[in-house]
Amino acid sequence: MPEITAQTEGAIRILTISNEPKRNAFEGTMAADFLGHLNDADGDAAVRVVVVTGAGDIAFSSGHDLNEIASGAHAATNLGEAPFLRPRDMTKPVIAAVNGHCYAAALILALSCDLRVASVNATFGSPGARLGMLPEGGQIGRLPRLMSSARALELMLTANPLPADEAYRTGFVNRLAGQGEALQEALVLARAIAKNAPSVVAAIKAGVILGEREGIDAAGAYEATVARRLEKAADAREGVSAFLEKRAPVFRGGA
Template sequence: MPEISTRTEGAIRILTISNERKRNAFEGTMAADFLRLLNEAESDDAVRVIVVTGAGDIAFSSGHDLNEIASGAHAESNLGEEPFLRPRSMRKPVIAAINGHCYAAALIFALSCDLRVASKNAAFGSPGARLGMLPEGGQIGRLPRQMAPARALELMLTASPLPADEAYRTGFINRLAEKGEALNEALVLARAIASNSPSVVAAIKAGVILGEVEGVEPAAAYEATVARQLEKEADAREGVSAFLEKRAPVFRGGK
């Protein structure tokens, strides 16, 4: 049955896109469920990092079910690309554990995530030009910033898949894993992030996005203001104390 399954490991929420008979395509209520579960993870104070992967080892997701696009069912949902863009507006880091083919809306989601881990059998596709549709969800504006601009342009113009090893060389992928190991490698990253101050992690993410959207000077102003605020909070006191006492810090994220 097509679904988005969820489980929690410590401070990490893991969402799995499950529709293997259609290469984990989003059909029915899957996109709405996906958005709801991302929102739930964002609002759960016990969750510090979200990891999203696909079921099996063939596909992360092939994006929207094209039958629903052709029938108009996708447009009638009024969701648009909101579920796949959601990581950009979340305070918490979202990691894509890309275990196979990652096409169309799934590429939008991967692009929207903060970090990306891919297995060596993964491939990235932007099929819009082949389908007579403009690539959306930040592909035109942001994809050339996440990898070599000329390679991003080639990916969109040709609609030919980009292999994981090349995506790694272009800088789009943070870590390259063996087949079947994308989730495990993503969890290594997630655990490292979850052990740090959630307040500072959220502030770093917000500042990086601010710099990307508004430029270097607004980001510098943000640093100066937010750094002074955070250094007065409990996490800063705990971090310094833990360092001096040679122990692991226990961050709460509060004031």
Template sequence: MAEIHSRRDGSLLIVTIANEAKRNAFTHAMTQALGSVLEEAEADPEVRCVLLTGAGDKAFSSGHDLSELLSDRDHAADEALNAPFCRPRTMTTPTIAVVNGAAHAGGFILALSCDLRVCAETANFAAPGARIGLLPIGGQISRLPALVPFGFAYEMLATGRRVSAAEACRFGLVNLLSAPGCAMQDGLAIGRQIASNSPRVVAAIKRGLNLRIAEGEAAATRFEWAEGGRMQSEPDADEGVRAFLEKRSPVFQ
């Protein structure tokens, strides 16, 4: 059955794209369900990190279900209908794509939208829009060049070819290349490390980095000094410094 599964692992939420018969392709109902799950996670302060992955070991997601897409072309490029694929970019809650296989089209957009990408050695990425007459949307043009060199981004989008996890790692698109069967384990380890830190600081780091992409270095520098000065007087700063001096793990609210 094609659906979105979610389960908690302590302060982490694991979201699984489950449609193995179609390489975890998204139906419209699945896209809506993904949006609901992400909104619920963002509203829950007990969720410190979200991990997204695909069912099985063949695909993270092949993108939209093309048979469904052919019957309703408006779904392909409708910003509102495709918003869940891009939602990780704007979430305060950190997100990690655990890419267990092929991440193509909408699956590539979703992985690209996450803050980090942990990949199985057998994973691969593709932005096939040019090959099927569709403009690469959802951050493929706007976000990809902020993560990898311009030339690599252009070549990937213009050719529509598959890029192996190893090549993506060399160009900085992938944060960690995992041994066979270890991608989720590695993703959880990173998620737990992030979850143990101050959620306010982690959220501010993301805001600052996104500001750097959108408005440049000067804007990010202003953000650092203004936000850094403000956050020095917050409870997390007191707890963090006290925990360091007392040689214990901090307990952030």
């Protein structure tokens, strides 16, 4: 049954795109359900990191079901690419555990996530030019920032897939994992993040995005303002106390 499943490990919410017969393509209500799960995770104070992956070890996702695009069913939902862009606007970091093929809307999703872990058998594809469709969802504007501009351009112009090892060398992928191990490697990364002050983690994400959108001067002004506020907050008091007392901090994200 095509579905999005959710499970929680400590402070980490794991969302799995499950439609293996179609390489985890989004069909039916899957995109809307996925957006709902992301919204739930972002609104849950107990969740500090979200990890998104695909079922099995062949595909992360092949994107939208092309049959639904051809029939007009996809357009009828009025969702557009909102579910795949949502990680970018979340306050919490989102990690893509790319366990195989990652094409089209799934590439938009991986691009919108804050960090990417890929298995060695993963491939990234932007097939728009081959389908007569413009690559969107940040592919033209943001993808060249996350790998070389020339490599991003080649990926989109040729519509040829980018192997995981090359994606790692370009900096698009943060970590490489063995086949079937992308989720576990992503969880190692997620646990390291979840140990840190959630207020600061959220502020770092927001500041980096602000810098990308408005430039280095805006990011500098953000640092100066937000740093003064956070150094007076509960997370800072707990962090300093824990360091002096030689114990692990217990962050709660309070003011």
